[in-house]
Amino acid sequence: MKLLEKAALHWDQMAARPDDRLILRWWESPTLRKLVDENWWRATGAGNAGEYIRRRTGRDSLGLGMSIGCGTAEDEILLLKHGILDRLILCDISNEQLDRAMIFAQEQYIDVNRIIRLNYVDLSKNYHEPLDLIYWRHSLHHMFDTRATIEWCRENLTANGAIYCNDACPPNYMQWDETVLDWVELYRNSLPTDYLVSPFDRSTLMSSRLTPPGIEHWKAIDPTECADSAGIIPAIQDLAPKAHIAFLGGCIYALALEDIINNFDEKDEPMLRNAMRLDHFMAEAGMNFYFACVINRDDFL
Numbered sequence: 001m002k003l004l005e006k007a008a009l010h011w012d013q014m015a016a017r018p019d020d021r022l023i024l025r026w027w028e029s030p031t032l033r034k035l036v037d038e039n040w041w042r043a044t045g046a047g048n049a050g051e052y053i054r055r056r057t058g059r060d061s062l063g064l065g066m067s068i069g070c071g072t073a074e075d076e077i078l079l080l081k082h083g084i085l086d087r088l089i090l091c092d093i094s095n096e097q098l099d100r101a102m103i104f105a106q107e108q109y110i111d112v113n114r115i116i117r118l119n120y121v122d123l124s125k126n127y128h129e130p131l132d133l134i135y136w137r138h139s140l141h142h143m144f145d146t147r148a149t150i151e152w153c154r155e156n157l158t159a160n161g162a163i164y165c166n167d168a169c170p171p172n173y174m175q176w177d178e179t180v181l182d183w184v185e186l187y188r189n190s191l192p193t194d195y196l197v198s199p200f201d202r203s204t205l206m207s208s209r210l211t212p213p214g215i216e217h218w219k220a221i222d223p224t225e226c227a228d229s230a231g232i233i234p235a236i237q238d239l240a241p242k243a244h245i246a247f248l249g250g251c252i253y254a255l256a257l258e259d260i261i262n263n264f265d266e267k268d269e270p271m272l273r274n275a276m277r278l279d280h281f282m283a284e285a286g287m288n289f290y291f292a293c294v295i296n297r298d299d300f301l
């Protein structure tokens, strides 16, 4: 099966999952999600994507936007609703995701003529119309050559256009190094045993030491997953050195708390606040899972 077809199948299945799943990730836990959102606000100086784009571009409204790997595209559709974008190209290899995006747009009473639906954009040639905003939300890290993708964005922006990224920058295929794994282990070891109970079999404990699945595991599930994520930050710093990158941490809230977040509830907010403090120190020391930035066309060399 071709790589993108395999990835599309995976994302079709992800979109069709039932809603009553276990809480296993930071965004599924309301308590942790609130703290991660606070972290995003502190790091970016903005309350949401639209405010961040307006502040960093100095523009109230932008023309044509394109979101690549848009998924259900709720944030981008709200940019249309709030007048931050005029028109939007929604691009995703998964039809199931695009179907859901279109339903959300309808629910928000967005005129369908403002949306163009695309399954694939060919990054080896220019798009036929310049783009005022290129939007990446947890999707740039799915590109096979992230530097070439950022160069494509530069070539396809209007003179005062911008790229928005709220994305992941882990090592390729999430092959975390021993230093990160040591800190994660230290944190998990510091937790009372009850917090390490496995959500999949509550009679067992999860290990404090993480053993990240190998590259072949990711290639078998979704070959685009973090295929070239390590290249993103060096490419931005090299191609657009004036761009401000907000590092968002994540080695504790996304990696150390993966699965075991199931064992925390509202009363554990103080413990999770401490987890966020350690996460912040790791981010300051250069250990980051996530970042955000707005790159203006004239931030590029």
Ligand SMILES: C[S@@+](CC[C@H](N)C(=O)[O-])C[C@H]1O[C@@H](n2cnc3c(N)ncnc32)[C@H](O)[C@@H]1O
Pocket: 004, 007, 008, 011, 068, 069, 070, 071, 072, 073, 091, 092, 093, 094, 097, 119, 120, 121, 136, 137, 138, 139, 142, 143, 224
């Ligand atoms: C992690 S999801 C993010 C979805 C959405 N942006 C969000 O933030 O919820 C990654 C998305 O990228 C899509 N994708 C992966 N490779 C792609 C490609 N080459 N072109 C377009 N979409 C792609 C997947 O189908 C999936 O919907």
